[in-house]
Every structure is written in structure tokens, then in C-alpha cells.
Amino acid sequence: MTAAVTTPRGARPKNPFAPRNIMLYGALIIFSIYYLLPLYVMLVTSLKDMAEIRVGNIFSPPVEITFQPWVKAWSEACTGINCDGLSRGFGNSVRILIPSLILSVSVAALTGYVLACWRFRGSEVFFGILLLGAFIPYQVLLYPLVIILREMGLFGSLWGLVLVHTVFAMPINVLLFRNYFVALPEELFKAARVDGAGFWGIFFRIVIPMSLPIFVVSGIIQVTGIWNDFLFGVVYTRPENYPMTVQLNNIVNSVQGVKEYNVNMAATMLTGLVPLAVYFFSGRLFVRGIAAGAVKG
Amino acid sequence: MTNSIEIKDLKLSFGAVTVLEDLNLEVGQGEFLVLLGSSGCGKSTLLNCIAGLLDVTDGEIHIQGQNVTWEEPSRRGIGMVFQSYALYPQMTVEGNLTFGLKNARVPKDEIAKRIARAAEVLQIEPLLKRKPGALSGGQRQRVAIGRALVRDVDVFLFDEPLSNLDAKLRADLRVEIKRLHQTLKNTMIYVTHDQVEAMTLADRIAIMRGGQIMQLAHPSEIYNRPVNKYVAGFIGSPAMNFMEGQLDGGAQRFDTGRGLEFSVQGYEFVGPPTTGPVWLGLRPEHVQSGKWAEDQPVQMEALVDMVEPMGSDTQVWAKVNGQELRFRMDGQEAVDIGDRIPIGFDPARLSLFDKSTENRL
Numbered sequence: 001m002t003a004a005v006t007t008p009r010g011a012r013p014k015n016p017f018a019p020r021n022i023m024l025y026g027a028l029i030i031f032s033i034y035y036l037l038p039l040y041v042m043l044v045t046s047l048k049d050m051a052e053i054r055v056g057n058i059f060s061p062p063v064e065i066t067f068q069p070w071v072k073a074w075s076e077a078c079t080g081i082n083c084d085g086l087s088r089g090f091g092n093s094v095r096i097l098i099p100s101l102i103l104s105v106s107v108a109a110l111t112g113y114v115l116a117c118w119r120f121r122g123s124e125v126f127f128g129i130l131l132l133g134a135f136i137p138y139q140v141l142l143y144p145l146v147i148i149l150r151e152m153g154l155f156g157s158l159w160g161l162v163l164v165h166t167v168f169a170m171p172i173n174v175l176l177f178r179n180y181f182v183a184l185p186e187e188l189f190k191a192a193r194v195d196g197a198g199f200w201g202i203f204f205r206i207v208i209p210m211s212l213p214i215f216v217v218s219g220i221i222q223v224t225g226i227w228n229d230f231l232f233g234v235v236y237t238r239p240e241n242y243p244m245t246v247q248l249n250n251i252v253n254s255v256q257g258v259k260e261y262n263v264n265m266a267a268t269m270l271t272g273l274v275p276l277a278v279y280f281f282s283g284r285l286f287v288r289g290i291a292a293g294a295v296k297g
Numbered sequence: 298m299t300n301s302i303e304i305k306d307l308k309l310s311f312g313a314v315t316v317l318e319d320l321n322l323e324v325g326q327g328e329f330l331v332l333l334g335s336s337g338c339g340k341s342t343l344l345n346c347i348a349g350l351l352d353v354t355d356g357e358i359h360i361q362g363q364n365v366t367w368e369e370p371s372r373r374g375i376g377m378v379f380q381s382y383a384l385y386p387q388m389t390v391e392g393n394l395t396f397g398l399k400n401a402r403v404p405k406d407e408i409a410k411r412i413a414r415a416a417e418v419l420q421i422e423p424l425l426k427r428k429p430g431a432l433s434g435g436q437r438q439r440v441a442i443g444r445a446l447v448r449d450v451d452v453f454l455f456d457e458p459l460s461n462l463d464a465k466l467r468a469d470l471r472v473e474i475k476r477l478h479q480t481l482k483n484t485m486i487y488v489t490h491d492q493v494e495a496m497t498l499a500d501r502i503a504i505m506r507g508g509q510i511m512q513l514a515h516p517s518e519i520y521n522r523p524v525n526k527y528v529a530g531f532i533g534s535p536a537m538n539f540m541e542g543q544l545d546g547g548a549q550r551f552d553t554g555r556g557l558e559f560s561v562q563g564y565e566f567v568g569p570p571t572t573g574p575v576w577l578g579l580r581p582e583h584v585q586s587g588k589w590a591e592d593q594p595v596q597m598e599a600l601v602d603m604v605e606p607m608g609s610d611t612q613v614w615a616k617v618n619g620q621e622l623r624f625r626m627d628g629q630e631a632v633d634i635g636d637r638i639p640i641g642f643d644p645a646r647l648s649l650f651d652k653s654t655e656n657r658l
Contacts, residue, residue, distance in 0.1 A: 187383035190350050195397030195444070196371030205396070209387040 046070060046265035053261050069262035073270055077263055079242075079250040086267055089247030092158075093227060093274075096243055100162045100226045104169035105218050109211075111170065112177025113203055117189055127178065134171035142235060149236060156238045164232050169225070173218050180214040181207060220282050224275040244271050299362050301326045301452060301484035302347065307356035309346060316342050317508045320356070327482045333495040334505035335531070340488045341456055343505070347486065348377050348454050361451050371400070373452075376445025380457040382437040384429035390440050391425040394447050408447075415446040418480070435466045442477070455487040459494065471497060492532055496520070504528050522648070526655040529578045529648050535612060537648070538622050540577040544649065544658070546570035551577055551649075557618040559595045563644040567657055574652035581612065583646040584624035586638055593641025599624075601636045615640075 015021075041058055046069050048062040075085040082088060114120075115127050145164060146155065154160035184207065192202045208215075233243040242250075248271045252264045302324040309317040316339050324330050332340040345351040347358060349370035357366045365373045384393050394415060398408045416422045419439045429437055438458060445453055455474070459467045475498055478485055489495055495502050496516045503513045504527075512524045523529035529537050542553040544561070549570060552558040561577075585593050599615035599622060611626045617640070624640060626632060649658040 185381055185383065187379040187381050188385065190345075190348070190370075191377065191379060191383035191444070192385075192396075193350060194348060194370045194375065194377045195448075196369075196400035197396070201400060206385055 042265040042269055046262050046269060048262055050258070050260060050262060069260070070266040070270070072260075073251070073263045073267035077251045077267065079247050079254070086244060086247055086251070086270055089242060089244035090270075092237075092241055092247075093244040095158055096161055096165070096233070096241075097223065097226050097274075099159075100165035100169075101219065101222050103162060104166040104173060104222050104226075105215065107166060108170060108173030108218065109177045109208075109215070110203070111174045112179075112181055113207055115174065115178045116181035116184075117202070117207070118199065127174075130171055130174055132171075134175075138168070138231060142231075146235065155236065156241070158237070158241055161232060161236045161241070161243075164236055165226050165229070168232070169222055173221065176214055176218055176221075177211075180211055184210060216282060220278060223278045227274050299326075300324060300359075301328065301361060302486070303357075303359040304343075304347070305357040305359070307343075307346060307358065308354045309342060309351065310354050315508065317346070320508070320510065322503065322510065322513070324484055324486065327484055329478050329485045329487065329498055329500045331495040331499035331502045332486065332488045332505055333490070333492065333502050333531075335490060338505040339508040340490075340505045342508075344454055344456055344486060344488045347452075348375055349373050371397070374450045375452045375454055376448045376450045377454040378438070378441045378445050378456065378458045380460050382429070382434075382441045382461070384437055384440060384444075386429055389426055389428055390421065390432070390443075393429065393440060394425075394443055397444065397448055411447045411449060415443040418446065418477070419443050434462050435470060438462065438470060442474075446481075451484060453483050453485040455485065455489075457489055458487075459489070459491070467494075474498065492534065496532075504531060521646070522657065523578075524657050526576050526578070526650045529650070533580055533582075535581050535623055535625075538579045538581065538624075540579070540620055540622075541652070542575060542577060544570075544572060544575040544577075546572040551575070553618075553620055555619045557597070557620050559597070559644075561644040561647060561649070563594060564647050564649060565645065566649075571651075571658060575658065576650040576652060576655065578648035578650065579622070579642060580646065581623045582625045584622070584640050584642050586613070586624060586626050586640045587630060590639045590641035594643055596639060596641040598637055599640045601632060601634055601638065604632055604634060 044061050045053060045058065047065050047067070049064070049066050049068065052063060073086055075087050076083060077085045111130075115123055149155040149160045149163070152160075154163060188206060189202060192206050197205060227243075228245060229243065230245040230249065233246045234249075237243070237246075248267050251267050300323045302322070304320060304322040307317055307320040307322075308315070320343065322343075332343060334340045342351065346353050347360075349365065349368060353366060357364055359365065360373050360375065363374075370377075384390075385396065388396065391412065394412050395408055398411065403411075412425070416425060419442060421436065421439050421443060424432060424436055424440065429440065432440065438461075441458070458474070459470055462470065471494055474487075478498075487494070487498060499516050501513060502516055502519050504511045504519065506527055512519055512528050514522075519528060519532055523532060526539070530539070540551075540553055540557075542551055542557075544551050547570070549560060549562050549564070550558060551561050586599070590596055597617050599613075599617045601613055601615050602621075603614040605612040605614075606628065608628050610628045611630065611632060613624055613626055613632060615622050615624065615638075622640075632638065650656060651658055
């Protein structure tokens with residue numbers, strides 16, 4: 001055979017300005033602006049002083065950048081009788097978040113493990129009942145839980161709130177873990193049993209190392225859920241234990257004095273920082289977690 | 298010598314569904330027993346019961362003289378190899394091999410000794426630091442066998458270990474398992490649906506159907522003297538020819554009633570010859586054709602319907618007086634559709650089954 005012309009016929013089909021691309025990116029850009037605009041307004045407002053805000057150009061960047069509203073929101077804003085800003089709420093939220101997160105994720109993982117790998121008579125019914133819990137409105141349970149916590153002597157304390165968070169995390173997180181564990185190959189459990197691993201041995205040595213992605217997913221759901229919670233925080237704790245969200249509400253919705261829009265904006269952004277950071281950093285971890293678990297037998 | 302494994306009146310049911318019933322089985326020391334059957338026959342279930350991965354409903358299981366009916370799998374003195382390898386993906390090969398030993402708190406130097414030996418026997422030394430994800434299918438199955446090997450047990454259980462491998466690897470590993478058995482001389486129970494594996498590996502084959510053992514015998518016995526029509530049809534490829542007809546016990550003649558009639562003189566009856574409707578089974582490879590048909594006791598003429606040449610031999614689908622018959626010819630013989638060729642066979646190689654009970658006559 002002779003050397004033929006081997007270049008492909010026709011042009012390479014790549015045109016960044018094809019109508020399709022213009023439509024696609026145009027829509028994406030418009031929606032991005034739509035969602036980012038409030039954030040922009042919050043950011044610029046929080047960097048202005050009150051005099052500048054009163055002029056009324058909410059979209060214009062600050063003439064003179066000041067961080068005073070942020071400082072005030074963090075450490076000086078008054079809620080009730082305390083005037084130490086959001087820092088108190090932040091501390092409370094962290095003290096609520098960490099035990100709630102650890103407790104809810106580990107209890108949910110363990111429950112999911114039992115329901116997936118150590119079926120007992122009626123375990124499916126149990127799982128069904130647990131799932132039903134996801135459909136019960138929180139409002140219905142609010143007052144009964146107050147009584148339960150009071151009887152347990154936990155009402156108003158941080159641990160009471162931790163318990164509430166753990167209980168309410170169960171349906172969705174158990175569902176997540178159980179369904180993930182069910183998909184793990186059954187023969188692995190058999191092999192581990194032949195190898196002499198027991199209930200905990202299989203859980204810690206076989207199941208958990210293979211399930212990093214679902215732990216990350218559950219962790220994200222719990223961190224954002226617990227951090228953003230307002231209802232349980234305001235119902236089950238006393239003012240000295242209020243989480244950041246409740247305190248934010250008290251700062252922003254205070255009826256006396258001047259409305260300090262810049263402080264409110266700064267306080268709101270400070271409160272939103274933690275979930276934002278979780279999404280920002282866990283994205284990478286999430287992908288890595290999936291890749292690490294992707295060993296097919 | 299006591300039996301390696303004894304199963305007494307084993308019963309297993311899931312609620313109302315009974316999977317195994319009144320199953321009795323004895324496996325000798327160092328025996329290679331294959332449990333063979335189509336899917337759903339209970340063979341894997343039986344193996345899981347022996348391993349202790351399923352709790353039996355009734356009956357007893359003894360391994361090496363110990364009643365282990367309610368014993369934990371890890372304390373039964375068994376090693377098990379699974380179809381999907383079931384290697385722990387997050388551990389290295391070495392981690393996989395040592396996992397069971399660490400759980401059993403075997404001393405470190407002993408672990409090292411056993412790993413070295415298993416790695417040598419299975420030739421997986423270069424793979425010890427790798428993770429299962431970086432191994433090929435054959436290597437993974439080798440590691441899985443190694444995991445059973447390091448446990449230093451008396452009984453090996455294989456649950457369709459070669460089913461996930463391609464044809465060539467399967468043949469290679471089959472030979473290796475046989476060699477392993479000859480080296481180690483352990484008792485092995487091997488579950489498969491592949492009759493080639495069963496015939497080549499087994500000391501004895503147990504053919505299972507519907508949770509019951511139909512026949513438990515040496516491979517050649519199963520091949521030559523199947524106890525019923527199911528076993529006869531299950532073993533052998535291509536499958537046995539079956540003809541429906543009437544047997545005259547006195548004259549020892551068989552008649553299809555549709556124009557084909559011949560003598561079965563020479564057939565070894567299990568009991569006294571009977572008269573009545575029967576199934577007659579004839580293996581395709583026991584039919585001789587062409588000039589080799591001449592010295593056969595029974596001879597007839599076949600009309601060739603279809604030909605499947607396979608090189609080494611040729612499968613012929615033919616009609617004999619209206620009766621479908623498949624047989625095997627030498628691959629070098631010329632044969633064409635529409636040919637009429639003489640065929641013959643020896644009644645001693647036939648199988649006769651009662652029409653109603655389907656048991657061997």
C-alpha cells in the first residue's frame with residue numbers, strides 16, 4: 001500500500017463561540033450573577049460605615065473601607081445583657097457541633113452497619129420505622145422532647161441539645177450508611193468471619209476503611225445541619241448556651257436603637273463561614289474519598 | 298481413620314422455605330469432594346453451612362471429629378476461598394494474608410514463616426506489598442487461596458473459585474488447585490457448576506438437586522453409571538441422547554414404537570430386567586460411525602441433519618428412523634448434510650431409566 005493522506009477529513013469540530021456554547025455559558029453566567037449579587041451587597045455593605053450606607057447606593061463599593069462592623073459583630077454587639085458579640089455564640093456552636101457530629105455520625109454508622117450486615121428478626125421493620133421518623137414534622141416532637149429532656153435532667157444544657165441533634169440525625173444518616181454498607185460485597189463479611197473477625201473487628205477493620213466517602217457525605221450533612229440549626233437551639237438551650245444562629249437572630253432583629261446594617265451583614269457572613277468552609281474544603285476530600293474506595297473486586 | 302467431615306441429618310430452612318433436608322455426607326481424610334449442580338440446587342448453601350456462615354436449622358456437622366454445629370467459622374479449622382475473591386481492598390496482599398492470623402493472635406515469627414511458605418507455594422512473593430486493586434484476576438484468586446493456606450487448617454472450602462476467571466486462566470488454575478491438593482493432601486470441598494472442573498478435580502462428586510444429593514460417587518462412576526436421568530443429562534457435553542420407548546425385559550429388546558428397535562443384550566441391569574416404558578440414554582461419544590460401526594453389537598443407519606465441525610472431532614445431528622440422535626465423529630472424516638452413514642454402539646454403555654421414577658434400571 002502506498003502512503004495515503006491520513007489527516008481526517010473536515011475541520012476539527014471545536015468552536016468556542018458556537019450558538020450552543022453562547023447559550024450555555026450565558027445562562028450559567030446570568031444565574032451566577034443572580035446568586036452572587038446578594039453576597040456582593042452583603043460584603044460591600046459590611047465594609048461601609050453607617051454614614052455611607054445612609055446615602056443609599058447599595059451596589060456601589062465602599063468609598064472608605066472599614067473593618068469596624070466586623071469587629072463589632074464579632075466581639076462588641078449586644079444581645080440581651082451580654083455585649084461580647086457573636087464570639088460567645090461561635091464558641092457555643094462549636095461546643096454543640098463537635099459532640100453532636102461525632103455522636104450522630106458514629107451512632108448512625110453503627111446502626112446502619114447492624115441493619116445492613118447483622119440482620120435480625122424484624123430488622124427491616126425497624127429500619128422502616130426509623131425511616132418513618134424522617135417524615136414526622138419537627139414541630140410535633142418539639143414539646144414532647146422538652147418533657148423528655150426535663151425528666152432526664154438535660155433540659156437547657158448543651159448535652160440535651162447534642163442528644164436532640166443525634167436523634168434527629170438518625171433517619172437520614174442511617175439510611176445513608178445502611179444503603180452504602182448493603183452494597184459492599186457480602187463475601188467480604190464471610191471472609192472476615194472465617195478469618196476470625198468479630199462484630200467490631202469487621203466494623204473497624206473492614207467496613208470503615210472501605211466507607212470513607214459515605215462518612216464524608218454524612219459529615220457534611222451533619223456539620224451544615226447542626227450549624228445552621230435555629231429551632232432546636234432556641235428551644236432546648238438557655239441564653240448562655242445559645243448557638244451562633246440564635247445569637248445572630250437576636251442581633252439582627254433587635255428592636256431598640258439604630259439598625260446597624262453593616263454590623264448585621266458582617267454578623268450574618270461570620271455565621272455562614274463554617275458551612276461555607278466545609279463545602280469548600282470537603283469537596284476535594286469527597287472526590288479523593290470516592291477514588292480511594294473505588295477498588296472493585 | 299475417622300472421616301474428615303461428617304454431616305448428619307442436616308436441615309436448613311429460611312422460614313417456610315426448606316433449602317436442605319435430611320442431608321447426610323461423609324468426607325474422608327484428604328479427599329477432594331466436588332459439590333456439583335445447577336444454580337439454586339443448594340450446593341453453596343451446604344458449603345456455607347459447613348463453614349458456619351449459615352446457622353443450620355437441625356442436624357449436626359462434625360469436622361475432624363469435633364461437633365462444630367454451633368462453632369464460629371474461624372474456630373472450625375477451615376479455610377475458605379470465594380468466587381469474588383473477597384480480598385480486603387484496603388489492605389496489601391500481605392495484610393490480607395495476615396489478617397486472620399493476627400485475629401487469632403499467632404506469634405509474629407510464626408506469621409512470617411507461614412506467609413513465606415504460602416507465598417512460595419502459590420508464587421505470589423513479588424505481590425506481597427501490592428493492594429488487591431493492582432492485581433489481575435488470576436493473581437487475586439491465588440492470594441485468596443493463600444489466605445486459606447496460611448490458616449494451616451485441615452479443610453479447604455472452595456465456593457466456585459474459578460467462575461470469575463476467563464477460560465484460559467480457569468484451566469491453568471484448575472491444574473494448580475489439583476497440584477495443590479496433591480502437595481498438601483488436605484480435605485477439600487469444592488462447589489462448582491462446571492462439570493469439567495468437577496470431573497477433573499474430584500475424588501468423588503456429589504451431584505445435587507433441590508437440596509438433595511442425587512449421586513455421590515467417583516467421577517467415572519457418575520459418568521458411566523448415572524443413577525437417574527437428571528444426573529445422566531447433567532454430566533457430559535454434549536448432553537446424552539434420550540430416547541423414549543418400551544423395554545421388553547425378557548427378550549432384552551428396546552422399541553421406540555416409531556420404527557426403531559434394537560437389542561440391549563449386554564446392558565448391566567441394576568436389578569432384574571423389567572418390562573415397561575423407559576428412557577434410554579446414549580452418550581454421543583459412545584456412538585461409532587463409518588467403518589468403526591461394523592464391529593459394534595447394535596448397528597443402524599443415520600441420516601445427517603446438521604454438522605458442527607470442531608477440528609478435533611465433529612458433532613453430528615442426525616435422524617435414525619425418525620429418532621433424533623447426536624453423536625461424535627472423528628474430525629478428519631468427511632461428512633455432509635443429507636449423508637446416510639452407518640452407526641453402531643455397544644449396549645453395555647447405555648443407560649436405561651424407568652419412565653416414571655427416572656431411576657436407573
